[in-house]
Amino acid sequence: MSATRDAPETKASAAGSTAADRYETVVGLEVHAQLKTASKIFCACSTTFGARPNTQVCPVCLGLPGALPVLNERAVRFAVMTGIAVGARIAERSVFARKNYFYPDLPKGYQISQYDRPLCVGGRIDIHAGGAWKRIGLVRIHLEEDAGKSLHPEGREGVDTTRVDLNRAGVPLIEIVSEPELRSGGEVYDYLTRLKQLLVYLDVCDGNMEEGSLRCDANVSVRLKGQEALGTKTEIKNMNSFRNVERAIAFETERQIGIVDSGGRVVQETLLWNADRGAAEPMRSKEEAHDYRYFPEPDLVPLDLEPAWIESVRAALPELPYQVRERLTREFGIPDYDAEVLTETRSLASYYEEVARRSGNAKLASNWIMTEVNGVRNKQGQSIEEFPIRPDRLGALVKMIAEERISGKIGKQVFEMMRTRPEGPEELVKAQGLLPIDDEASLRALAREVIASNPGPAAEVRAGKERTFAFLVGQAMKQSRGRAHPEKIQDALRKELGTK
């Protein structure tokens, strides 16, 4: 080993930085979202999840010879709604294409998709990363049919078996392809969260990743910061939760930096994320030898959309997440942060709106939902629809607190009771004896009791020892179980002590 070679420049110490600091990750995502139509994209079979295998099939989705596809209008509408919501250009003519490949769960031997003439072009998703908004461009959104599902149950005596369920074959999907503009697992996580939120607001997809309604593949490469050219990418598949996507990208980034930084070359390949092992592993090569030989689908005419129809879809679009956020900050004067939390789902936003209106105190309503309601929901894994305290009852409780008829502390006790009981806060407060003591007569009576049971300290205060007064106030609060009005009881004590 010569002195010149290992002299000053181990790469990490040269710039005082690690390899991870000098490289950046470049990620593009392909998200498949299952559209919430009642029937499949090219036939009338049901799309209901969880039915017995192969009970929702017909000659069209089984790919039997001579069966012809008929396009589902609602699938087109849902795809166009999504395109408009992300600001994409909606193509007045798009073309379906056959994507040819052989797989046991693809009975036709091809999938009907769109290739060079997709339905939606361009668009963007705005993400919130590192304290600032960032715009992620979209390449396209196209319509396609899903394939069936291969199941690999435990074989008898160790013999591997594969079964095929074609209920999913022909379920409508949109594929949403992003530009390679995401730079970290965190940005990818936020992108996916916002995309899912948008699809659920639009009510075009249920966003359920466990049931496969939302699936994500990531193209990942690394390059030195400041470099223009993209590095060689790998594609990661099989990530079934947003957290797994984030983990897989972190893993793959580190792996690629390790290779490139030691002078090696990344091999372009498809990797499967193994969540149990926390590693992305190469697919067997025969499974990734893709040459799809796309050609226009001869059984379907081009999809031509009237501009007036596109406009009618635009006009009927529901309020989008960012629009609800803006409206809540404008109408209720709550901070951006609150609006962001409260618009997580459309139903949470509606819940908030009702509590804010009924309570007459929008910020207090927001605080109660963000801390108490969301605290319980997160612990119990409840959606806002499942949360037992409906907004009318919570609104009444927040109103009592806002009007200082009960303290926040008593409010929390009532809130706990309301979770398991049907009564409103007014009834509970009365029935449980939680009403505050703030009328003169009751406060004076309480003060007399406290003085009588603490003659020593009372004498001290009368003799001018002010510090002991706080002790008497504390005793009064304790005796009233926190119900005495904290300022008024001081007044009453002074009057009874004769020091005022």
Ligand SMILES: [Zn+2]
């Ligand atoms: Zn069918």
